[in-house]
Amino acid sequence: MENIVLIGAGSAVFTRGLVADLISRGTKCRLALVDTDPHALLVAEKLVAKMIEARRAPVRLAAATDRRDVLRGATAVICTIGVGGRRAWEQDVFIPRAHGIYQPVGDSVMPGGASRALRMIPAMVAIARDVLDLCPAALFFNYGNPMAPVCRAVRKATGANMTGLCHGVYHVSKHIASLLGVQHERLRYTAVGINHLTWFIDVRFGRTNAMRRLVELAGKKVRETRTALDRAGRKTDGPLPTLDDPFTWELVSLFNAYPAVGDRHITEFFPHLHCRKGQYYGRTLGVDAFSFERTIENGDRGYNEMRELALSKKPLPGGYFDRLAGEHEQVLDIIASIRAGRGDVYSANLPNRGIVPNLPREAVVESPAVAGRRGLHAVPQPALPSSIAGTLASRFMWVETIVEAALQGSTDKFVRALLLDGAVTGVAQARALADDLLKAHAQYLPQFKSRAPMR
Numbered sequence: 001m002e003n004i005v006l007i008g009a010g011s012a013v014f015t016r017g018l019v020a021d022l023i024s025r026g027t028k029c030r031l032a033l034v035d036t037d038p039h040a041l042l043v044a045e046k047l048v049a050k051m052i053e054a055r056r057a058p059v060r061l062a063a064a065t066d067r068r069d070v071l072r073g074a075t076a077v078i079c080t081i082g083v084g085g086r087r088a089w090e091q092d093v094f095i096p097r098a099h100g101i102y103q104p105v106g107d108s109v110m111p112g113g114a115s116r117a118l119r120m121i122p123a124m125v126a127i128a129r130d131v132l133d134l135c136p137a138a139l140f141f142n143y144g145n146p147m148a149p150v151c152r153a154v155r156k157a158t159g160a161n162m163t164g165l166c167h168g169v170y171h172v173s174k175h176i177a178s179l180l181g182v183q184h185e186r187l188r189y190t191a192v193g194i195n196h197l198t199w200f201i202d203v204r205f206g207r208t209n210a211m212r213r214l215v216e217l218a219g220k221k222v223r224e225t226r227t228a229l230d231r232a233g234r235k236t237d238g239p240l241p242t243l244d245d246p247f248t249w250e251l252v253s254l255f256n257a258y259p260a261v262g263d264r265h266i267t268e269f270f271p272h273l274h275c276r277k278g279q280y281y282g283r284t285l286g287v288d289a290f291s292f293e294r295t296i297e298n299g300d301r302g303y304n305e306m307r308e309l310a311l312s313k314k315p316l317p318g319g320y321f322d323r324l325a326g327e328h329e330q331v332l333d334i335i336a337s338i339r340a341g342r343g344d345v346y347s348a349n350l351p352n353r354g355i356v357p358n359l360p361r362e363a364v365v366e367s368p369a370v371a372g373r374r375g376l377h378a379v380p381q382p383a384l385p386s387s388i389a390g391t392l393a394s395r396f397m398w399v400e401t402i403v404e405a406a407l408q409g410s411t412d413k414f415v416r417a418l419l420l421d422g423a424v425t426g427v428a429q430a431r432a433l434a435d436d437l438l439k440a441h442a443q444y445l446p447q448f449k450s451r452a453p454m455r
Contacts, residue, residue: 002029002335005074005138007067007127008081009033009048010040013302014143018078019048019059020321021332028058032070037085041065043303047310054316067130074135076335079127080143083119084444086299091440092116093292099433101423102278103268104290107145108196109395110268110275110423114402114414115437117149119444121406124150128160139338139375141165141331142349147195148396151349151364153403163376164349164364167329168261169198176203176258179217180210192356192367192381194395195349196265199388200258211256218252225249229282246281247274255388264290269395271423337371344371350378358383363396394420409447411438 004022009015015033022029033048035041045063052059064070071077082089092112093103099111106112124144131140140162144150151164169191177184182205190202203210225246245263247270252258259266267274267285274280283289309316330346337344348369352359355378359365369376383389398420405413411434418430438448 002027003032003073003075004029005032005034005067005070005077005135007034007077007079008144009044009063010035010037010303011080011082014080015044015048016051016306016320017329018331019051021329022059023051023055023057024321025332026058027332030060030062032062032064032074034064034067034070036065038065043307043310047306050310050316051320055321067127068134071130071134074131074138076139076141077127077131077135078141078143078331079124081120081123081127082144083116083123084441086296088119088441088444089116090296091437093286095436095440096423096433097286099424099429099436100276101271101433102275102285102287104264104286104292105268105295106286106292108265108268109146109398110271110421111418111433111437113146113149113268114398114405114417114421115441117146117153117402118406118414118438118448119441120144120146120150121153121403122447124154125157125407128154128158128162132158132160139163139335141334145195147349147366148364148399149402149406152362152399153407155351155364156362156403157407161375163369164195164366165331165334166195166347166349166366168196168265169347169366170330172200172258172260172262176200176210176214177205180205180213182210190368190381191260191347192365192384193259193388194364194392194399195366196261197269197391197395198260198347198366199255199384199391200260201384201388203258211258214252214258215256218249221246221249222253225281232282243281255385255391257385257388269391271421275423276425334371334376338373338375341373342371345369345379346371346376348376348378350376352378355379356381356384358386358389359392360396360400363399406447409445409449411448414438 033044041063062070092115093106096111103110103112107116142162142164147164151162154160154162174184177187186205188204189200191198191200193199225243247263247267278284280289286292334346345368349364349366352363352365353361368379401413402417414434415430418424424430
């Protein structure tokens with residue numbers, strides 16, 4: 001019987017989706033919910049208990065604010081934590097915006113991703129040490145962003161065998177199948193990169209090289225975008241045209257590869273092109289293109305709805321157990337494939353160690369991995385085209401730098417990471433931005449307590 005510990009159970013959508021999947025499978029298991037916020041934990045516990053009771057599911061539930069109380073004997077540990085929650089995330093985006101830097105997400109790269117890494121890494125390293133102490137044989141999964149820095153830091157600091165999971169590549173593969181007009185089950189693909197900039201370098205169905213079709217489609221999409229913007233530019237009023245990930249299609253046309261996971265994330269990996277002033281095809285990133293405020297509002301609304309349902313006597317609404325799309329949707333399949341030794345292939349974030357020969361050896365690369373009895377293992381790949389490797393190489397060095405900054409509490413390395421990222425315009429701006437972010441998040445950054453104030 002699986003003994004699953006979910007750390008960060010206050011994540012409304014993930015917890016509901018995971019539990020719905022457990023119940024729909026009829027999985028007999030022990031599920032322990034962990035959250036350091038007692039109220040968030042109470043809400044998650046009551047909601048899950050309600051779900052279990054509604055289906056009389058064979059799930060034995062436990063809850064704890066101290067993970068050590070429930071980790072011993074765990075067979076799978078799933079982490080979805082977000083240190084500081086949405087209120088801290090807001091500062092990761094609003095403070096850089098005050099410095100003229102616009103982010104549609106701010107959780108993976110750019111100043112927001114770097115700032116989030118400083119909070120997340122010490123917490124995840126502490127969790128990893130407890131896992132090694134209390135349940136070293138457990139499957140250990142991370143869903144928290146920024147994915148590459150978190151997974152790299154945990155392995156560097158503890159050696160724990162953590163695997164990073166994200167549904168992005170899987171989600172985009174479904175989108176590509178739809179674009180090509182083929183059943184998703186027929187699609188065969190290879191996607192390699194860093195989480196949230198993962199390149200589909202080979203796409204096929206049957207004997208058809210579908211990448212050629214995607215490149216042809218990209219040419220058409222780029223032309224349509226330019227025509228639409230040209231027409232809009234000749235108007236003095238009226239709304240801007242609705243565009244379909246135009247930057248993604250420009251990259252497909254240029255690199256002959258399809259980058260996941262859409263413009264909302266991908267633009268942040270090219271901040272010198274878009275994010276310094278937020279310019280994005282006539283809109284402003286994070287404002288009227290991929291509104292960050294709307295993302296936060298939706299998150300707050302979702303949690304409030306979860307809380308109301310959990311704490312009320314109302315029955316669960318119809319369709320509450322319908323399968324949801326989201327980050328949770330593959331983890332139980334992965335666990336099942338590992339237990340049965342099925343050898344199914346999934347996208348996972350694991351150390352490179354020669355898997356992709358022209359990427360750094362210890363970089364955490366998102367790539368195909370086989371789920372067998374010994375866990376998830378990355379599938380060896382040929383060297384990437386130099387241009388695609390070039391989009392990744394500097395990012396992996398950024399990861400290494402922000403990991404060192406977080407582990408050492410080094411302000412200088414934080415500033416270096418901001419410079420490597422490319423969103424700032426100079427050293428002075430990087431120092432001022434670092435100072436503002438460190439001050440705003442001081443309560444979550446004990447490793448920086450002894451830092452001298454920057455001038």
